[in-house]
Amino acid sequence: MDIERQREDKSRVDSTFGMGHIFKEVPDLIPAEIQRGLNTSIIGKTIEYYREVKSTNSVAASMADDVEDGTTIITEIQTRGRGRIGRTWVSPRGGIWLSIVLKPRMPAARAYRLTIAAGLAAAKTIRAYEIDAKIKWPNDIIIGNKKVCGILTETNAEAEQLKHAIVGIGVDANIDTRLFPEEIRDRSTSLQTELGESIDRVEFIKRLLTGFEYEYLRLYKQFPRILDEWRYLLATTGKRVQINNPLTTIYGKAVGVDREGALIIKCDDGFIERVVAGECIHASI
Ligand code: BTN
Numbered sequence: 001m002d003i004e005r006q007r008e009d010k011s012r013v014d015s016t017f018g019m020g021h022i023f024k025e026v027p028d029l030i031p032a033e034i035q036r037g038l039n040t041s042i043i044g045k046t047i048e049y050y051r052e053v054k055s056t057n058s059v060a061a062s063m064a065d066d067v068e069d070g071t072t073i074i075t076e077i078q079t080r081g082r083g084r085i086g087r088t089w090v091s092p093r094g095g096i097w098l099s100i101v102l103k104p105r106m107p108a109a110r111a112y113r114l115t116i117a118a119g120l121a122a123a124k125t126i127r128a129y130e131i132d133a134k135i136k137w138p139n140d141i142i143i144g145n146k147k148v149c150g151i152l153t154e155t156n157a158e159a160e161q162l163k164h165a166i167v168g169i170g171v172d173a174n175i176d177t178r179l180f181p182e183e184i185r186d187r188s189t190s191l192q193t194e195l196g197e198s199i200d201r202v203e204f205i206k207r208l209l210t211g212f213e214y215e216y217l218r219l220y221k222q223f224p225r226i227l228d229e230w231r232y233l234l235a236t237t238g239k240r241v242q243i244n245n246p247l248t249t250i251y252g253k254a255v256g257v258d259r260e261g262a263l264i265i266k267c268d269d270g271f272i273e274r275v276v277a278g279e280c281i282h283a284s285i
Contacts (some may be wrong), residue, residue, distance in 0.1 A: 026094040026174050026198075028051070028076060029049065029074060029076065029201055029202060029205070030202070031047045031074070033202045034047060034074070034202050034205050034209075035047060037206070038206050038209060038210070039210060040070070040209055040210055040213045041213070042070035042213055042216065042217075043070040043072065043100060043210075043212050043213040043216060044070060044072045044205075044209040044213075045068070045070055045071075046067065046070070046071040046072070047071075047072050047073075047074060048063075048071065048072070048073045048074070049073075049074050049075070050073070050074070050075040050076075051075065051076050051077065052075060052076060052077045052078075052079060053073075053078060053079070054078065054079050054080040055078050055080050055081055055082050055089075055168075056073040056074065056075050056078065056097055056098055056099035056168060057082055057099045057152055057154055057166050057168040058080075058082070059073050059075075059099070060073045060099040060100070060101050060168070061156070061166055063101070064101050064156065064163075064164045064166065065163075065164075067101055068101075068103075069101070069102060069103040069104070070100065070101070070102070070213075071100070071101045072098055072099070072100050072101075072209065073098060073099045073100075073101075074096075074097070074098045074205070075091075075097050075098075076093050076097075077091060077093050078091035078097050081097060082152060082168075083150055083152060083170075084139075084150070084279075085279055089150065090180055090181060090184060091170060092175060092179075094173060094174035094175045094176075094190075094192075095170060095171060095172055095173050095174070095175050095190075096169070096170070096171040096173045096201055096204060096205060096208075097168075097170050098168070098169055098205065099166050099168040099169070100118075100166070100167045100168075100169075101164055101165075101166055102114060102164060102165045102167060103162075103163075103164050103165075104162060104165070104216075104219070104220075105161075105162075106161075106162050106220075107160055107162065108155055108160055108161065108162045109160070110162075111155045111162055111165050112153075112260065112261055112276075113223055113226075113261075114153055114167055115138070115139050115151055115153040115167065116139075116226060116227060116230050116261050117212065117215035117216055117219055117226055118139070118151050118153070118167045118169060118212055118215070119135050119139045119141065119151055119230060120215055120226055120229055120230045120233070121208060121211035121212040121214070121215050122141050122149050122151065122169055122171070122208060122211075122212075123135050123141050123149075123233050124211055125204065125208045125211050126141060126143075126148065126149065126171075126191065127233075128207060129191065129195060129199065131191070131194050131195070133148065133149075133233075134233055134234065135233045135234045135235060135236075136234075136235055136236055136280060137234060137236040137254070137257070137263050137280050138263070138277070138280065139151040141171075142235060143189050143194055144189070145187075145282060146186075146187055146188055146189035147172075147187055147188050147189070148171065148172050148189050148190060148191065149169065149170060149171045150169075150170050151167065151168065151169055151170075152167075152168040152170075153165055153166065153167050153168070154166045154168070169208070171191070171204070171208075172188060172189065172190035172191065173190060173191045173198075173199055173201055173204060174191070174192045174198040174199060175190040175192060175193075176190070176192070176193070177189055177190050177193060191204075224259065227257075227259065227261065230257075230261070231256075231257055234257060235282070236254045236263065236280060236282065237255070237257065238253070238254065238255075239253070239254050239282045239283065240253055240254075240282075240283035241253070241254045241263075241265065241280055241281060241283060242280075242281040242283065243263070243265065243275050243278045243279065243280055243281075244278055244279040244281070245275075245277070245279075250265055250267060250273055250275065250278075251267065252265040252266050252268050252273070253265065253266045254280075255272075260276075262274045262275060262276045263275045263280065
């Protein structure tokens, strides 16, 4: 274990937003319980658990060269959780914050498939709780129009082949999102809020890792089927959307997703655009 990781492991202060005391009643995860009866052959075979880290994606990246495919990093709290497009990911006690190191033999250009597989697994896991979770392009899981889960995939490639990918999944599980910072409060929900009671996080993580392994194993031969299931759960198709890219903003109607998961938009000016990345906002009308 390197010095940075040791330091993070020893850091037991619930410092998240100064609200640690509010979240204290959520019991810690016990890694041995997650692995007990976990019937996977790759994902979660090795679990590294921390009470607090800056970001599980960063911890996973720092050890990626030395660990096996499927190694999973889990923490109770992230003090510098990272979201897409350089955003902060608010990660207090009670959530599920984990990153999976993946070493598939695939071209780096296909890494988006891992995100789609993870999004599908996360949406299915949440739906198993009889919650009508949907996917918002490209990879948010929403309930109604509120976000409950986000996915951040980061890759490391050499000669256009993937060396490894880190798939980070954040689920607002047993969190009172009314305590979230104002700028995300109205756009966020949690499983606890939706169900009216807290969930067993160990059970959820087991289901998520098992579900993700199922998608991961069929990624090579059955990606079109994964994509079809993902499309079926996609809330974005048919909606008026605004896409924000660093270079441009696009307004139009999302008419579908192509075979690489890119969003097809009929723009207000009549042109058809294919969008591979960016922030997607569903218009309320
Ligand atoms: C997003 O929707 O912007 C992506 C959010 C991803 C959050 C998860 S939580 C676990 C992992 N570690 C991080 O720092 N980020 C991801």
